[in-house]
Amino acid sequence: MVVLLLGAPGSGKGTIANYLEKEYGFFHLATGQLFRQITKQNSPLAQKIKKIINAGKLVNDALTNKLVKSNLIKKMKKNVVLDGYPRNIEQAKYLNKFCKIDYVFDLCVKENIIIKRIIGRRICPVCQAIYNIYYKKPQEKNHCNFDHHILIKRDDDTKQTIKQRLQEYKKFNHPLVAFYQQKGNYKKITLTGKKLINQIKKILKL
Numbered sequence: 001m002v003v004l005l006l007g008a009p010g011s012g013k014g015t016i017a018n019y020l021e022k023e024y025g026f027f028h029l030a031t032g033q034l035f036r037q038i039t040k041q042n043s044p045l046a047q048k049i050k051k052i053i054n055a056g057k058l059v060n061d062a063l064t065n066k067l068v069k070s071n072l073i074k075k076m077k078k079n080v081v082l083d084g085y086p087r088n089i090e091q092a093k094y095l096n097k098f099c100k101i102d103y104v105f106d107l108c109v110k111e112n113i114i115i116k117r118i119i120g121r122r123i124c125p126v127c128q129a130i131y132n133i134y135y136k137k138p139q140e141k142n143h144c145n146f147d148h149h150i151l152i153k154r155d156d157d158t159k160q161t162i163k164q165r166l167q168e169y170k171k172f173n174h175p176l177v178a179f180y181q182q183k184g185n186y187k188k189i190t191l192t193g194k195k196l197i198n199q200i201k202k203i204l205k206l
Ligand SMILES: [Zn+2]
Pocket: 124, 125, 126, 127, 128, 129, 144, 145, 146, 147, 148, 149
């Protein structure tokens, strides 16, 4: 099955997708993560993407579509969870040509909570575990629970870039919601935390 997660940055898409990946072996395709991986390479593409991300902008559709398709097409036999893609109607139409979506979950969270979630987010650079200085503190201050590595904050997680990203998100999300509502596999979700995970498990019959 293919599960698609819609929701603003900080709405919990990554948490749900990581959960499905770890507990149920889903292939987790996150465009944000994919782009960050590419920026670590030494190539013109890496430089290009780094510049876009550091400016708080989004990678264009043509490039995003190409990178997603090449990563996704090999994994279609597995259960897949899409996180951060498609983010607009053009990408949704492109995806629709080669991939059938079984479930669309739209995670709706209030904006002030989203900002706090993103500002407080810390990540382990070794195992990618995600923490939050407000909501999910590590046992030892600023160190990973699993490997004790020092946690980092993403360069693009500042209040200014978050507000920019939220604006961009709103602009493109409405047509996307309409697109999937029409297809009949859309579900709006307003729960958070454990209740959110339980609801999704119930719908997916996991
Ligand atoms: Zn770690």
